[in-house]
Amino acid sequence: MVRKTLIAGNWKMNCLTQEGTQLAKEIAAKVKAEKFDCEFLICPPFTLLATIKKCLRGTKIALGAQDVHFAEKGAHTGDISPLMLTDLGCKYTIIGHSERRVDHQESNELINQKAVAAHKAGLNTVICIGETLEERENGRTIQVCQNEIFGSVPDDATAKNTVIAYEPIWAIGTGKTPTVADVQEVHSAVRKALAKKLGKSTADKMRILYGGSVKPSNAKELLALPDVDGALIGGASLKADDFIAIAQNAPK
């Protein structure tokens, strides 16, 4: 089953215009200069989407947002609709990142609603799941991740419009990562949950990214795992050299 590796950068709430432009231009130049087998995605903050879109022109790097509202338009002060994102040239949006699940109390139901709306507008989604440290220590990782799959992934999800990102919350921005055996175990369980929900054929084709302190030094072993189909990268996506070095470690 061929699943093209996806190397995705989540810039979170970082970069003003000058810094973001420079970073995107550096990444774009490096991606153009080399032959990569993988796909690339960059998710800057909303404020930089239009600017970064211009920097990525002529490259194969897709543009994505970090969140979206489920409504088409209307009285939702401060929110951004799916069509606003496609209008700016976005191909993807991240949904259900743990920083939104925790900081904004986003539920599986809300994430599911957002995914349906995004797909309807033609956006692909990167739906994030992952356990807390306490859940891991209590042996609940697989159960938590499978529940998040059943609750957050909509029935209309296909291998084309949906990517899953498994991000253990305790590994995000901490420099800690699970063992490769643990990562493979969770990814395989996630794929089984996807098969139960969407059918085996869709699950076999759907990409499952790993996220949480991915860096050049651990990318090779993580990306080589049979059920890991790419990476969602936070901190290391803010340095062009590191982001590209991770992609260079993607399996050929």
Ligand code: PEP
């Ligand atoms: C993330 O927040 O999506 C992430 C994976 O962050 P980091 O790579 O910094 O751990």
